[in-house]
Amino acid sequence: MHKNQGVIGVWLKSILQNKKIEVWGDGSVIRDYVYVMDVANAVVNAFDMVDGAAVYNIGGGKEYSVNDIITEIKIVLVFHLK
Numbered sequence: 001m002h003k004n005q006g007v008i009g010v011w012l013k014s015i016l017q018n019k020k021i022e023v024w025g026d027g028s029v030i031r032d033y034v035y036v037m038d039v040a041n042a043v044v045n046a047f048d049m050v051d052g053a054a055v056y057n058i059g060g061g062k063e064y065s066v067n068d069i070i071t072e073i074k075i076v077l078v079f080h081l082k
Contacts, residue, residue, distance in 0.1 A: 007066065007069065008033070008069060008073075011069075011070075011073060012073070015073070015077070021070070023066060023070070025066075027065060027066040027067035027070065028065050028066070028067065029065065029066055030063040030064060030065045031063065031064060032059040032060050032061070032062065032063050032064075033060060033064055033069075034058060034059055034060045035060070038058070038060070039058050042056065042058045043058075
């Protein structure tokens with residue numbers, strides 16, 4: 001949240017500072033978000049499996065739109081503000 005990179009961190013920082021979040025476009029763009037520890041584990045595991053040059057794609061396997069992320073943030077905030 002201390003860098004202006006990554007939509008989730010940027011939005012959470014804005015919310016905590018009582019600022020409006022900024023959405024570029026209509027929110028329909030999709031991404032495959034991955035938990036950082038899952039990426040770290042995949043990299044470590046890849047070192048054990050590589051016998052030479054190889055290419056690996058790391059993903060969560062589920063796509064989320066910007067609108068999906070906004071909805072989830074709202075759900076969490078409403079739950080915690082009760």
